[in-house]
Amino acid sequence: MEMIWQGISAALHLLLTKDPEVIEITLLTLKISGTGTFISLLIGIPFGTLLALKPFPGRRFILSVVNTGMGLPPVVVGLWVSIFLWRSGPFGFLNIIYTPTAIIIAQAIIASPIVAALTCAALQQTNPKLRLQIKALGATRLQYIWLLLKEVRYSLLAAIIAGFGAVVSEIGASLAVGGNIQGYTRVLTTATVLEVSKGNFDIAIALSIILCLLAYGATLGLTLLQQKQQGGP
């Protein structure tokens, strides 16, 4: 119990004194996970839209693969991204293994199926007659898609929350492709594991509290926006 209180106290101390290393790790975590989530939106929303609105052979199979991808283990993604980015791998010439870029790529791969599957589900749940109505208003194909995406915007916010939540809390991929290099690729999750392995439980607890606060803070804004616009209580 004492260890927990020590951890909480250490967390408060690190936060109140604005410990430079913790601030740096926190900002880097936010930057990497934010960018990874943003890229996953650029991939996931168009792909989810295609799956929801365009019938083509094998669509159901691909959808089942995407749905499975929602539970994709980050360590598996880390392994495969490492293989591809390894010096002797197909993209080794890019020289980005053990860089923040490598973590961003891995996190975008983790979040993309989540965003795609939730986008697809949201669009498929729209009233088919509403889709007819939008067409009947004279919308072009692009206007039709844009209006439907606007209609499911609150579900898309949920997709962003889920995508960000998944990447900010993962460790397997960040460790495998980032290498936990101090001041360069060390993020909150990998730093926490490192401190646990060193037996520094107080710092590990402090980092984990910061991680939770970061995840909560980032999603709180989105949740409030979602609830406010949906007219929630």
Added chain:
Amino acid sequence: MLEAQEIIWIQNHKTILKNIDFHLLPGECVGLIGPNGSGKSSLLKILAFLEPPTSGQLYFQGQAVPKSVPLTIRRKIAIVFQESLLLNTGVFNNVAMGLKIRGLPKERIREKVDYWLEQFGVIHLSKQSARSLSGGEAQRVSLARAFAIEPDVLFLDEPFSALDAPTKEGLRIDLAKVFKSTQATTVLVSHDFKDIAHLTNRALILLNGEVVAQGPPSELLKNSHKEEVDRFLAHFSS
């Protein structure tokens, strides 16, 4: 204005529409009436270019309509369904939607939206969210949205059927006034002969995917038809 020749529509190996011939003159309001499952809403979808017929030909303003209907033709029609089908945004934005799609300038959009909200007696709801409206209010906004784009042909698919009797009556009266002032070319689908009698000049009765009788609504009630048509009309003759 609109003509359909020998329209057949087959869905899931079932013939929904059998050899339908139809024409609509400018300024005319034609009713499609029939019991549930008679094919009237299916015919409306074909006439409104929302579904391609299995066979047969559609003509719009004298031109044959290709299978892939061009946007220029699609933008000359408007449809109001049984449900109001408003988008999850404000009332103003809903009515403005078709105009924004057509790229009208903001000032023109405001003028038109305000005019049509006024015509349907819902101008006071302009700033409200579409979600906060009652069924009757939502359907008025839906009608305003359709009229705002000033379509060459307006299709109304059972626009009153989800409303309670007093709301329905009020809206029917207002719609009749708008029809009178605009001379809108309209196809109205209903299973209630009262709607057809109040709003249309001519009506087609559909049974099992076929047009079994047509003429001015008052005469349809007076004249004698096939037994099953008379049985259907008997519900309304009192």
